[in-house]
Amino acid sequence: MVRAGVELAQPSDETRRQLEHLLPHTDGLDDVLGDASPESYIRAAEIAAKDPNCDGLLLLLVPWALSDPQRTAELLFELRNSGKPVLISYLGSADMPSAHEVLVRACIPNFSSPAVAARVFGYMWRYSYDLQALYETPALHADGDWTAPHFAHNLITHARKAGRTSLSPVEAGQILAKYGIPTLGHGMFRSVESSGYRAKLRSRIDPQFGPVLMFGSADRGPDTYGDLVIGLPPLNATLARRMVERSKFYLALLEEYRVARLPALEDVLVRFSQLVAEQSWIRNFEIDPLLISEGDLVAVGACCELHDSHITEVELPRPAIRPYPVQYVSPWTMKSGQNVTIRPIRAEDEPLMIKFHQGLSDHSVYLRYFQRVKFSTRTTHQRLSRVCFLDYDREIALLAELRDPGTGECRIIAVASLVKLLPKNDGEVAVLINDDYHGQGLGKELIRRLVGFARDEGLRRVVAETMVENIGMRTVFQKLGFRLSTGFEEDLVTATLVLE
Numbered sequence: 001m002v003r004a005g006v007e008l009a010q011p012s013d014e015t016r017r018q019l020e021h022l023l024p025h026t027d028g029l030d031d032v033l034g035d036a037s038p039e040s041y042i043r044a045a046e047i048a049a050k051d052p053n054c055d056g057l058l059l060l061l062v063p064w065a066l067s068d069p070q071r072t073a074e075l076l077f078e079l080r081n082s083g084k085p086v087l088i089s090y091l092g093s094a095d096m097p098s099a100h101e102v103l104v105r106a107c108i109p110n111f112s113s114p115a116v117a118a119r120v121f122g123y124m125w126r127y128s129y130d131l132q133a134l135y136e137t138p139a140l141h142a143d144g145d146w147t148a149p150h151f152a153h154n155l156i157t158h159a160r161k162a163g164r165t166s167l168s169p170v171e172a173g174q175i176l177a178k179y180g181i182p183t184l185g186h187g188m189f190r191s192v193e194s195s196g197y198r199a200k201l202r203s204r205i206d207p208q209f210g211p212v213l214m215f216g217s218a219d220r221g222p223d224t225y226g227d228l229v230i231g232l233p234p235l236n237a238t239l240a241r242r243m244v245e246r247s248k249f250y251l252a253l254l255e256e257y258r259v260a261r262l263p264a265l266e267d268v269l270v271r272f273s274q275l276v277a278e279q280s281w282i283r284n285f286e287i288d289p290l291l292i293s294e295g296d297l298v299a300v301g302a303c304c305e306l307h308d309s310h311i312t313e314v315e316l317p318r319p320a321i322r323p324y325p326v327q328y329v330s331p332w333t334m335k336s337g338q339n340v341t342i343r344p345i346r347a348e349d350e351p352l353m354i355k356f357h358q359g360l361s362d363h364s365v366y367l368r369y370f371q372r373v374k375f376s377t378r379t380t381h382q383r384l385s386r387v388c389f390l391d392y393d394r395e396i397a398l399l400a401e402l403r404d405p406g407t408g409e410c411r412i413i414a415v416a417s418l419v420k421l422l423p424k425n426d427g428e429v430a431v432l433i434n435d436d437y438h439g440q441g442l443g444k445e446l447i448r449r450l451v452g453f454a455r456d457e458g459l460r461r462v463v464a465e466t467m468v469e470n471i472g473m474r475t476v477f478q479k480l481g482f483r484l485s486t487g488f489e490e491d492l493v494t495a496t497l498v499l500e
């Protein structure tokens with residue numbers, strides 16, 4: 001169990017009391033030989049499943065002369081709704097095919113040995129932990145320089161035209177600085193006096209996953225040998241934290257600096273991952289060392305290798321996760337003269353989306369969703385995660401963000417989405433605007449940009465549905481060239497735009 005990375009749960013006092021009451025004649029809680037009936041076995045498992053310290057059950061079933069394995073297997077159906085994973089190591093199940101069949105029907109996995117079952121449980125926990133991290137709302141870091149991708153692309157293009165397959169340390173440092181990663185400045189590699197930790201951050205090309213990230217200690221001591229954590233770009237703050245937590249020097253870093261340097265370290269990983277995901281001509285990029293101390297966090301040395309000149313752009317490795325589509329970020333001016341930023345939505349926008357829904361009237365919500373949807377329902381994490389955590393290969397949502405010139409606080413005033421409808425190769429669009437900003441041209445501009453995205457993605461047509469009474473959206477679709485039609489449901493209008 002320990003070798004598989006699984007810890008044995010410590011039963012609570014209440015669980016111990018119930019088990020002692022259930023098995024009063026045994027010498028220990030782990031020995032059920034005093035009352036080996038199938039009913040007692042299942043009851044003991046039910047008590048353990050309800051323990052708050054228990055994340056899952058691994059049941060051992062050992063047939064012996066006084067037991068009834070067939071009946072025990074049949075009663076295991078009762079554990080299906082326990083809400084926790086149940087695994088069984090049924091020793092000798094090959095000699096009891098009928099009991100094994102019962103387990104299969106109950107959808108309870110059966111393993112040949114406890115060690116294998118424990119290892120599988122460890123894999124299940126890790127998968128669940130990583131999946132949960134994907135849908136956590138990450139902390140919102142400061143916005144980066146939107147000109148960074150263009151700057152890096154131009155610098156890399158200049159190097160390639162000169163016949164080079166690598167950047168100089170100065171050029172690599174310039175790109176890092178443009179992406180908001182602290183460096184030593186123009187010189188780089190200057191001597192640094194510090195008693196902090198030396199980390200290394202790399203990107204490499206994997207034949208299957210494309211660019212991958214590697215993070216770990218740059219020291220060569222026995223406690224950090226082989227310290228290397230793998231991640232896929234692009235990262236958000238939560239995924240970056242998970243990478244840091246898996247490194248060997250995390251506990252020492254946390255103990256010495258508490259949490260003071262962790263947000264800054266997460267920010268470096270996030271920005272580096274964006275750099276790697278956006279610049280497809282980079283083959284390898286390495287920051288070594290990345291110095292972490294109480295008063296500083298800085299990239300001391302960096303080197304960047306580019307793909308060979310004989311590789312075409314089509315042949316370049318692509319990230320396993322599509323990066324944030326920064327090319328769709330740009331300013332725009334409303335009819336009132338106020339400036340907004342129109343950009344794709346991101347996972348960190350969930351808190352802003354909650355505030356956005358606070359500014360919507362019931363009528364606007366009804367026109368968007370064709371029904372009354374309560375605020376508490378619209379703003380659950382489960383619902384908003386489907387809006388903010390997007391796979392840009394399948395859908396995109398654009399929002400209009402207004403910044404208060406006095407406080408610098410940002411708020412969302414409009415959101416529009418396009419979902420790809422496969423295999424038809426269509427895209428369905430929808431838009432929702434804060435009531436205070438109706439009539440400002442936001443709906444038309446957002447739909448126009450989504451149509452441009454659909455063309456870039458090679459979609460065949462764009463469709464939308466709106467209510468007959470929604471005269472504003474019907475007008476927007478007509479101005480953009482959509483063909484309007486009314487189907488069997490006379491209160492709904494279908495808008496269709498065929499793309500060339």
